[in-house]
Amino acid sequence: MASLFDGYVDATSEAYDEMFDGASLRGVYADVHETLGTMPREEVRARADSLASSYVDQGVTFGVGGEERPFPLDIVPRIIEADRWRSVETGVAQRVRALEAFLDDVYGEGALFRDGVMPRSVVTSSPHFHRSTAGLRYPNGVRIHVGGIDLIRDEAGDFRVLEDNVRVPSGVSYVMTNRRALSSALPEVFGHHTVRSVTDYPRRLVAALRAAAPAGVADPTVVVMTPGVFNSAYFEHALLARMMGVELVEGRDLVCRAGQVLMRTTNGFEPVHVIYRRIDDDFLDPLHFRADSVLGVPGLVNAARAGNVTVSNGLGNGVADDKLVYSYVPDLIRYYLSEEPVLRNVDTWRMGDADHREEVMDRLHELVLKPVDGAGGAGIVIGPRASTRELDQLRTEVLADPRAWIAQPVISLSTSPTLISRDVRPRHVDLRPFAVNSGDEVWVLPGGLTRVALPEGELIVNSSKGGGSKDTWVLAGSPEERDTIEVSHVPTAEPREASPSPDLGPDHEDAAAAARGDRGSQQQQQQQQQSVRPSEGSPTC
Secondary structure, three states: OOOOOOOHHHHOOOOOEOOEEOOEEOHHHHHHHHHHHHOOHHHHHHHHHHHHHHHHHHOOEEEEOOEEEEOOEOOOOEEEOHHHHHHHHHHHHHHHHHHHHHHHHHOOOOHHHHOOOOOHHHHHOOOOOOHHHOOOOOOOOOOOOEEEEEEEEOOOOOEEEEEEEOOOOOOHHHHHHHHHHHHHHOHHHHOOOOEEOOOOHHHHHHHHHHHOOOOOOOOOOEEEEOOOOOOOOHHHHHHHHHHHOOEEEOHHHEEEEOOEEEEEEOOEEEEOOEEEEOOOHHHOOOOOOOOOOOOOOOOHHHHHHOOOOEEEOOOOHHHHHOHHHHOOHHHHHHHHHOOOOOOEEOOOEEOOOHHHHHHHHOOHHHEEEEEOOOOOOOOOEEHHHOOHHHHHHHHHHHHHOHHHEEEEEOOOOOEEEEEEOOEEEEEEEOEEOEEEEOOOOEEEOOOOEEEEOOOOOOOOOOHHHOOEEEOEEEEOOOHHHEOOOOOOOOOOOOOOOOOOOOOOOHHHHHHHHHHHOOHHHHHHHHHHHHHOOOOOOOOOO
16 A cells, blocks of 8 residues: 655655655654554545534634634644753743843943844834833733744754744744644554643743732732734634633723723723733834724723733833844843853844945846835745845845845755645744743743745745644653543634723723724724734744
8 A cells, every 4th residue: 555655755845844854754653654654545635624613613714814714724744852842942931031031121221232242223213122122010020921932943953033022922822722633533643652731831821910910909800901802812812812712802802991991891880901912013002103003902001001900922022022132132141141142043144234235236147035024924035936026126125225135045945744635745934932931941942843844945924925834742751641532522713792881981992992993993903903913923934
């Protein structure tokens, strides 16, 4: 019988392959290879189709341009050895700790500018640096409660950091739903491995959020704040709220009064102490950011500044997501932590630097140029695949605004066997581990989200570009760490009806009007904020 993997090795390129080392099978994949390789293709296809159907039934979707689509999950898992994961875990936590110190510094004393670690202009020229949040203190000193660090494996198989997401990183819901779905689809394979659990994430997150409550609040009220049902990550917002046992709210459900944030309920107003917001800064408070926002809460920044509510992740965190700041992170690790980086950056040239620019301009045809503020693959130019006309246009754009660009070498992301129709073929993947910072500990979820570029040869893995995902198995160092599968139903992301709104009085007419107001404008903003957020990640190449 022909194996599902016949011809796979011949199709691999110079990229590091997750399952094969040349013609040799990597040992951790032995069971996966044997089980799937000896299973009739019709059976494999049937199980894959069942996976897809279950995601449609459960509403595990993502939004593109307002259209909800099932999120593809491949039937072949990705496996990471225990010892390899330890370095990833350590490196991700190290990076979060350094960025935490960086954010505290740039919105505080600014010692790194004085000490020449980074030019002040790098921060002040970032569109995500908000002076209005300078000096804002956080109860337990944590600004990054959740971090998503995008990693790739280079041709040698070494993990490298591609970018940092410490504003509103998304995707963790797929990690949990993928695990439940694939362990059911391939129980005979999953049962042969000691896989580390991913089920602890909601408990860790809500504990970190509660630990960030304002001083003197013994039993804080935590909420998840979503832009609404038209946001592409709404499924995740609803899932996290339910798993943490907290309310899912929109801006129209909240109001600020006398420096306090209150939530409308059927029993009247109740105080809110911690807001896990999934809304970008620009839309969060129309008094301080976009005045036309109908997604936020007027007065929220003032309430946070008064110490009555904690906004998570911290206001102004987006400056750390700037790809120009990314190029300095190894220096930040050395400066703030007195440690050497565990995970290496991808080599990066800053186009705002004259020497770097001179080195790059004659090599545009062999490099990748990225906008420092780009997201979801927007604006990237892959030199070897660009036409002469496109490179000429790129050169003009870079020279017109050098600060807006970085350049990197083309790295052939690692490949992983992926079911395409009835065959397994190599497809490029990346990895987004998630870290939760409680203030006492930076805990890294074992595995994270593996995104896979489904079109052949595609290097952009984003779901908005047709990407899918894989369940990522981190092997346990001991049997005690083995995953425990929860068989409970995965909640669906049904639209939530707003609670009846009591009379707010004349001081809140404007906020109420916004809540009632132009629904078309609200839908537009729910989708618009997606175009400026980094949570989709950058193109990976």
